[in-house]
Every structure is written in structure tokens, then in C-alpha cells.
Amino acid sequence: MSPSVYGIDLAKHNFSIHGEEHHGKLLNHKTISRSKVLSTFANIPPAIIGMEACGASHYWARELCQHQC
Template sequence: MSQSVYGIDLAKHSFSIQGENHQGKVLIHKTVSRSKSSLNFVNIPPTIIDMEARETS
């Protein structure tokens, strides 16, 4: 079974989401608000999600 990978860059008010399939084809690349971020993952099959957060001063 091929698995997609999604990366999320966490910010205070928005998330940048990028997803690729097993061949490297971009499935999604967009910025969404925190409140709408989960809507992007409701209908996708099981996948790997990598999160990144940075502290800002």
C-alpha cells in the first residue's frame, strides 16, 4: 500500500499544509486558518503527518 505524506508548519493563526503521494506528486499546498485545518484531513486515507513548530520572539 502506498502512503501519502503531509507536512504542516504550525503558526499562531494559520497552518501551511503540503501533501505528496508516494511518487512525489503534490496533492495539496495551501495555507489555512487553525479553525479550518482539520477539515483538510477528514476524507483522506491513513497517512503520515509531520508537524513543525518554531518559537518566535
């Protein structure tokens, strides 16, 4: 089975998350606070996570990889 794909729009306080199955079926689309990002991704199966390139993206990639890798 192919992994799900999540996209994150990084911001200062609230992040938008959009997740889809490999067939394109919507898993979730919600806005969460910065403090809930890691707990949200800790509760889902390993997935491909894409995010915009910005100053904080490397930090979030390292943090999310600890839960997903």
C-alpha cells in the same frame, strides 16, 4: 499502496500544508486557517503527517490521530 505524506507548518492563525504521494507527486499545497485543520484532514485518507516540534505539536498530534489513526 504506500500512504501519502503531509507536512504542516504550525503557526498561530494560518497553517501551511504540503502533501505528496509516495512517488513525490504533489497532492496539495495550501494555507488554511486553524479552525479548518481537523476538517481538512478528516476528508483525506490516512496519511503520514509530519510537523515541527513546538509547544502545540503534541496537541495537534493527538487531535489529528483521532481522525487518522
